[in-house]
Amino acid sequence: MRKIIVSAAAAALLASGSVAFAAVKHTTGTIKTFDATAMSLVLDDGSSFTLPKTFKDPGLQVGEKVRVSWEMSGKNKVAEAVKIAK
Template identity: 45%
Template sequence: MRALLTSLTLLSAISLSSAAFAASTTTGTIRAYDAQAMTLTLKNGTKFLLPGGFKDPGLKVGERVTVAYQTMGNKHRAMAVTPLTP
């Protein structure tokens, strides 16, 4: 019984920790892009912090993009930004 309880506790901890770091995606139009501050803001007001090694694919204000991100606390950390083709 103790072994079963230990296994279930461990499984629950792993499930909860991976859910906390699950990636989400959103699509929107760029309101602002600041390469110096490493931030991207969509028209809906959502602000993303870009990763340190982010390579700008030529992002422009008004362009539609898909952003893959993780939420950590109250911040959105972008993992990938992909321009959408018209």
């Protein structure tokens, strides 16, 4: 019985660690390039993001400061949301 409880606790600990890595991250920067056709966004610091098919352009322009909420998908940063920063 004790082994089952210890195993269950260890499994719960390992599962909670993977959830922490899936958390949404935020980056703020100035738009270097934005291509609505290719669904890509690059900031002045070199950060590159793929935009989802459901992305709605809030009027992004090169040189504008934005806040990008994103998650990793394989080796790509996928933007969840892009908001114009004021």
